[in-house]
Amino acid sequence: MKVLIWVGFILVVSVVNTLFRLGVIPMLLLYLAAFYAARALCKAWDEKKKGTVETERPAEIVKPGETAQPARTNEEKKTDNTSDARV
Numbered sequence: 001m002k003v004l005i006w007v008g009f010i011l012v013v014s015v016v017n018t019l020f021r022l023g024v025i026p027m028l029l030l031y032l033a034a035f036y037a038a039r040a041l042c043k044a045w046d047e048k049k050k051g052t053v054e055t056e057r058p059a060e061i062v063k064p065g066e067t068a069q070p071a072r073t074n075e076e077k078k079t080d081n082t083s084d085a086r087v
Helices: 002-020 023-055 074-083
Strands: none
Touching: 002 023
16 A cells, blocks of 8 residues: 555656646645655554554354353552462
């Protein structure tokens, strides 16, 4: 997806540069602005992907006739770990 973002920004800037026949300095400013925007969009994409990866969990498989158990909280997990400690 990041490649598509970069290629899209470069394509748009090239079309604008070709249509308006910009000079060297306006062209460089346009490319700098486009690269900054593409970089920011890629960072936003990374943050979105990072957020969805951490929150996704596979569905619990429940056999027919059984009910799904609610997820345990961190407090319950801590008490389970301390009770299993060997002396």
